[in-house]
Amino acid sequence: MEGQTCSLILALLCFLHRASSIETSGVPEENPAKEMIPVGLVFGMNSPMGKVVESCISMAHSEFYGAHPDYRTRLSLLVRNPNDNAVDAASTVLDLMENEEVHAILGPKWSSQAKFVINLGEKAQVPIISFSATSPSLSPTQSHYFVRTAYDDSSQVGALAAVVQAYGWREITLVYEDTEYGNGLVPYLVDAFQEVDARISYRSVIPLFTEDIDIVKELNNLLTRQTRVFLVHMTAGIGSRFFALARDAGMMSEEFAWIVTDGLSSLLDPFISKSLDSMEGVLGVRPHVPLSESRRNFEERWRKLYAERNPHDEIADLSLFGLWAYDTVTALALAGEMAWDPAKSRYLKPNTSRNKLNFSSIGISEMGPKLLDKILSIKSQGLTGEFNLSSGALHPIAFEIFNVVRQNEETIGYWTSARGLSPELNLSTKVVYTASANDLKLPTWPGDTLKPPRGWVMPISGKKLRIGVPKKDGFDEFFKIEWDPHTGVPSYSGFAHDMFMAVLDALPFAIPYKYIPYMNESRQSAGTYDDMLFEIKLQKVDAVVGDTTITANRSSYVDFTLPYLESGVAMVVAIKDDERRNMWIFLKPLSWNLWLTICVAFISTGFVVWLLEHRTNEEFRGRRRQQLSMIFWFSFSTLVFAHREKIGNNLTRLVLIVWVFVVLILTQSYTANLASLLTVQRMTPEFVDVQDLIRNRHFVGYQKGSFVRGLLAGQLKFDESRLIPYGSPEEYHEALSKGSENGGVAAIFDELPSIKHFLAKYCNKYKTVGPTYKADGFAFAFPLRSPLVSYISRAILKVTQDKAIMDGIEGKYFRGQNSCPEQGAAIFSDNLSLSVYSFGGLFIITGVVSVFSVLIYVVLFFQSNWPSSRAIRPCDRSLRSKFSETTNNFIREHRLLGCPWKNGSKMALTSQFRSMEASTNSDIRVTARGHNERERPLLSMHV
Structure with missing residues (x-):
């Protein structure tokens, strides 16, 4: 085109x-x-x-x-x-x-x-x-x-952006002439300022051949705006007229910052030197030209x-x-x-x-x-x-930052694309890029002051900052509005209000403001917090102060300050009765499967001990009832180490050493867990999993007007028909007391500050369970790109890091929270019973030792009782018959059914083949032994 x-x-x-x-x-x-x-x-x-x-x-x-x-x-x-x-x-x-x-x-x-x-x-x-x-x-x-x-001209935008960044200005008003020279630089300035997190808030275009009266009108328009940082891109002819009129309009005074491009420097146009008296305090950039001898x-x-x-x-x-x-x-x-x-x-x-x-x-x-x-x-x-x-084209190596002082352009620093701002030019030095006011000499600003302008002021039209505040029916510890019954004048209090007052006191300047409650004619809340924040975008209010949470959705139409209070969303549920009142609590330390496993281990260990001692230890013999009693008695007596039976087999001793160690661990663990159950308050929640609430379609509650509803329906996938809003801690208590089946709710979802206040009021009745869903905290909200945000954020840091101020504000509104016993001293786990898995290693060890001991015992028995090759009957000399005969002998000698003797004694018949003792002769000897008697021969045969 x-x-x-x-x-x-x-x-x-x-x-x-x-x-x-x-x-x-x-x-x-x-x-x-x-x-x-x-x-x-x-x-x-x-x-x-x-x-x-x-x-x-x-x-x-x-x-x-x-x-x-x-x-x-x-x-x-x-x-x-x-x-x-x-x-x-x-x-x-x-x-x-x-x-x-x-x-x-x-x-x-x-x-x-x-x-x-x-x-x-x-x-x-x-x-x-x-x-x-x-x-x-x-x-x-x-x-x-x-x-x-x-x-x-675009080569200087980096230096201009560095100056803006050095003094922390976020918004700039661009004033330029309506020519090819003036318009050509605008897109480059926009990009450069975006890189340093600044923006051009307003563009003032001055026609080249405009009248002075038109320039004055535009200057008056600039005075009605907040921004007080002006970047002027003009040639000397119209630029000299502009600054003369700006001086007459009172805009070359304190709180104003003026920056000029190289077109208004005497280096490019000496004519501007005659107008420097109207440019006192102006900062500018110009190419650096070395003053060589030539x-x-x-x-x-x-x-x-x-x-x-x-x-x-x-x-x-x-x-x-x-x-x-x-x-x-x-x-x-x-x-x-x-x-x-x-x-x-x-x-x-x-x-x-x-x-x-x-x-x-x-x-x-x-x-x-x-x-x-x-x-x-x-x-x-x-x-x-x-x-x-x-x-x-030519390319500059550096730019000078100059300051107009007493009708002279004094160089206060330099800028290069490699190292940024510096007080002296040294192209050989390799340093990191920097853009700090400390890298420049101290300039003199308009109004003959050394204090850098903050870059914005409230418009001189006299309007106060309109601050929207929430009208809360409950949780008024954060923000409370009360009206005088006689005058109808509202008064404000609450944690958020006091924090805002402390922040205003920490600012280096005063901000006139007025509160605008977000309510209807009946003095009820006019909508949700999202609706209240949207009033900023509609320009009905200039800021919002309250317990407003930073969210990604809200940040698309407002700018938040740094948070003044940490936050997050958690779930509150009712707790069950204290289990210390349960008469069967002594069974609680161990799970049912662990109890069953212990019983099996006791019986199996007793049987192994009886098996190893039965042949040689008279204390493990007797009638069947006596032997069965011995199996149970001996194993269970190890619980209190009350067994008195003498042990004669080394394999039995090995089994008992391991088993006693296992019993010691079990008894100590049981005692410790039972003591914990009896002495520490147990607060078992009714529900612990959010998915259980969703799956069973329980009703859940949230604070009226908060963003939590969107989190429940959007992120957690709750059915919106199961969400019920509440407005006060009392309503929370009533709903949780009824439960989901009786017209109440199974759980309440709210932000941590509100939950802490609720739990402090109803000690030991409710508790938080499940994960805490991260939120970025409570903050104050302002319009997008508002210059106030950076100042308020720095003031918030000063206040929150001042322990005396924070203790005073928190103690005023949240002191009651400290009077409630800490729920952290209670046990919140739903099941503290010890399980089999906790002792699986011990059971494996004792089982392996018992099995190996029995195997060794059987091998030794077979070795000592294996029939001689000279069998009684030749047909019984096969390996199979010998194994069968030895096995039958093992069973006969270890069976629980014995032969009764007179006077209550029991006879044991033992067949011993002396083939191992006699090399040439074999005999069979049958002996009988009564209870507490020596072995006596009954029959002797020579074969």
């Missing part, structure tokens, strides 16, 4: 007729013996800056060729002095291309002019070299034949030349544009010498009719492309530092 517009305007130039005035007074006379390269100089020479530029160009031309008299080429500077409008500049350039066949254009002066001229340069392949068109909308990368021998000598020569040419003018200061013009002409003269080719020194398509503007008849310069390549390849040391146009 812009290209089409430019083409239309250029087409209109074909029908314009104007006289071109050629001024050559400042250009050296051409040497006819040299090859002349025609170059157009399009610049407004009648302005103060134009006179400076003209003198610098003249010096560059004469000094370069004076230093190189042997060069075969000379630049023929064709000076044109157009008006400041774009059409006049484009018409002038078109005339130079058609009628003078120039191979390069120096200029034009303004970015708006260059925007049209660049299109002509592209068509004619003539380099457009500008040392004053600094708008970033003109890019050498987009227009190949455009060369900027100056700094792009530059110092040049300034001395220039002052003499300027005085000679302008004897009636006050000697102006040398501007950066003049230095750039000098370096540009020097580089162009060198490039012309390198690019000169006699065969390619004209246009490919000569004009068909001279002295007549014809857009379609523009030829193409044969020398232009080569001249462009040569000037882009030049790398030299100019008056402004390194002169390198490889990218099509």
